[in-house]
Structure formats: C-alpha cells, structure tokens
Amino acid sequence: MTDEQLAGIAKALAHPARVRIVRLLAAQSECRGHDVFAGLPLAQSTISQHLRVLKSAGVISAHAVGTSMVYCLSKPVLEEFLNALGGIASDAAICDPGQGDDR
Amino acid sequence: MTDEQLAGIAKALAHPARVRIVRLLAAQSECRGHDVFAGLPLAQSTISQHLRVLKSAGVISAHAVGTSMVYCLSKPVLEEFLNALGGIASDAAICDPGQGDDR
DNA sequence: ATCGTCAATCGTAGATGAACGATACACAGG
DNA sequence: CCTGTGTATCGTTCATCTACGATTGACGAT
Numbered sequence: 387m388t389d390e391q392l393a394g395i396a397k398a399l400a401h402p403a404r405v406r407i408v409r410l411l412a413a414q415s416e417c418r419g420h421d422v423f424a425g426l427p428l429a430q431s432t433i434s435q436h437l438r439v440l441k442s443a444g445v446i447s448a449h450a451v452g453t454s455m456v457y458c459l460s461k462p463v464l465e466e467f468l469n470a471l472g473g474i475a476s477d478a479a480i481c482d483p484g485q486g487d488d489r
Numbered sequence: 490m491t492d493e494q495l496a497g498i499a500k501a502l503a504h505p506a507r508v509r510i511v512r513l514l515a516a517q518s519e520c521r522g523h524d525v526f527a528g529l530p531l532a533q534s535t536i537s538q539h540l541r542v543l544k545s546a547g548v549i550s551a552h553a554v555g556t557s558m559v560y561c562l563s564k565p566v567l568e569e570f571l572n573a574l575g576g577i578a579s580d581a582a583i584c585d586p587g588q589g590d591d592r
Numbered sequence: 593a594t595c596g597t598c599a600a601t602c603g604t605a606g607a608t609g610a611a612c613g614a615t616a617c618a619c620a621g622g
Numbered sequence: 623c624c625t626g627t628g629t630a631t632c633g634t635t636c637a638t639c640t641a642c643g644a645t646t647g648a649c650g651a652t
Contacts, residue, residue, distance in 0.1 A: 389505040389512070396508070399574075400500035401610085402492040409492070412581040419629070432611050434630060447584070453619055454628055458584025465578060471502075472571055478515040481550070481561025522599065535641050537600055556649055557598055
C-alpha cells in the first residue's frame with residue numbers, strides 16, 4: 387500500500403463525525419441512511435458530505451433499497467489499512483532516549 | 490478511545506509526507522533529523538511542520554542529541570490506534586447488498 | 593568573535609475542508 | 623396531479639492545511 391493510499395484512508399477517518407459514522411455502521415447490521423442522519427448532531431447535507439468522503443475512500447459502500455439508502459462498512463478496506471499500518475508499526479524498533487550522552 | 494482521539498491520530502497520518510516519515514522512523518533505529526530532512530522532497534521548514542503535527546498527535550517523540558534531533562516512532566500510540574480501529578472493524582457485520590428486494 | 597550547521601518558527605499565499613441553508617431530484621401515496 | 627419523504631448537490635462562508643522562503647536561536651569549530 388502506497389503512502390498516498392494509506393494517507394487517503396487515514397484522511398477519510400480524520401474527522402470525529404466520520405469516525406462516529408464508521409462506528410454506527412459497525413454496530414448495526416441494518417445501516418440505513420436515516421439512522422446515520424439521526425445519529426449525528428449535524429445537518430443532513432453535512433452528513434451526506436461526510437458519507438461521500440468515506441465512500442470515495444472506499445471505507446464504506448452504499449446501495450439503494452427502495453426509496454432510501456443503505457450504507458455498509460467495507461471491512462476489507464479497513465483491514466487492509468490496519469494491516470499496512472500494523473506492518474509498519476511492527477517493524478519499528480524501540481527508541482531509547484536514555485543513550486543521549488554519547489560524548 | 491473517543492472519536493476525537495481516533496480522528497486525531499488519523500489526521501496526523503492523513504498526509505503522504507507524514508506516512509513517509511512514519512515509515513522512515515520505523516525502518517531506522519537511528520532516526521536523526523537530518524535523515525528525515527533528506528528523505529523527503531520538501532523544504533526543511535515544511536518537514537519540520539509535519540514533524541510537529543506527528544509529535545502533537547503523540548505518534549512520534551523527539552529528543553536532542555548533541556546538536557541535532559532524534560525522532561522516534563511512539564509504538565504504543567500507534568498500537569492503541571490500531572487496536573481501537575481493529576475493535577470497530579471486528580464488530581462489523583458483513584453487509585449483504587443482495588437482499589435489497591425487501592418489498 | 594565569526595562562521596557554518598541543525599532545527600524551529602514566522603509570515604504569507606493558495607488550496608482544501610467543514611458546516612449550513614436552499615434547492616433539486618426520484619419516488620410513493622393520496 | 624400534488625405532496626411529503628429521503629438523499630444528493632450547489633453555493634457560500636469561515637477555518638484549517640500545505641508549502642515555501644526568510645529568519646531566529648543554539649551550538650561547535652576555526
């Protein structure tokens with residue numbers, strides 16, 4: 387996963403409202419648009435924008451059911467992100483500030 | 490971990506240059522400032538700003554050694570972030586778009 | 593004391609983001 | 623046909639981000 391892709395997913399998650407949306411979608415198997423709009427203290431248009439950001443990043447998907455929308459968390463995308471970042475983190479050595487007196 | 494905290498870490502990672510920095514720090518046990526400045530095609534002041542963002546979010550730490558700086562990845566912070574997000578992801582049910590014909 | 597190095601900060605310009613109300617559009621029901 | 627519901631999009635305003643050059647400050651070396 388490139389830096390750009392990684393940063394792209396991170397950017398999609400870089401707002402509390404969007405994290406909240408992700409949580410909502412993870413908690414409910416039925417993830418209707420109405421529930422999302424009701425679950426946040428924001429204007430409908432603002433939430434719709436946040437949904438668009440998440441969808442563009444591939445973090446969620448959307449499909450119409452009857453007259454309304456159903457949003458779903460894209461588990462694979464989230465897991466790829468976590469794996470990529472986890473791979474970086476596990477490479478990291480412990481940094482020991484104590485050895486500063488190298489004179 | 491609150492939505493704000495989660496979004497805060499994500500925001501710190503929401504730029505390719507900062508992802509690159511994180512990778513650099515993970516790859517080297519010696520993470521000197523000079524190496525970071527040399528590792529990115531950006532002005533020194535810009536990179537310093539990115540380092541500040543990462544440091545504010547707690548993703549990295551910095552300490553002086555002699556006349557220069559040493560930056561370190563904060564593994565615990567990164568891992569807490571990954572765990573929080575992983576917890577959300579593992580809660581998620583598979584969303585099945587096929588059952589849309591619920592009329 | 594002067595110089596060069598390393599890093600942080602300042603000031604600025606342009607791009608992007610966040611929030612809202614208003615509007616548009618598709619569709620279901622009366 | 624008219625109306626209400628559920629979403630998306632538009633246009634705007636204000637805030638934040640990104641990048642840069644210039645400057646500053648600390649330190650070591652000459």
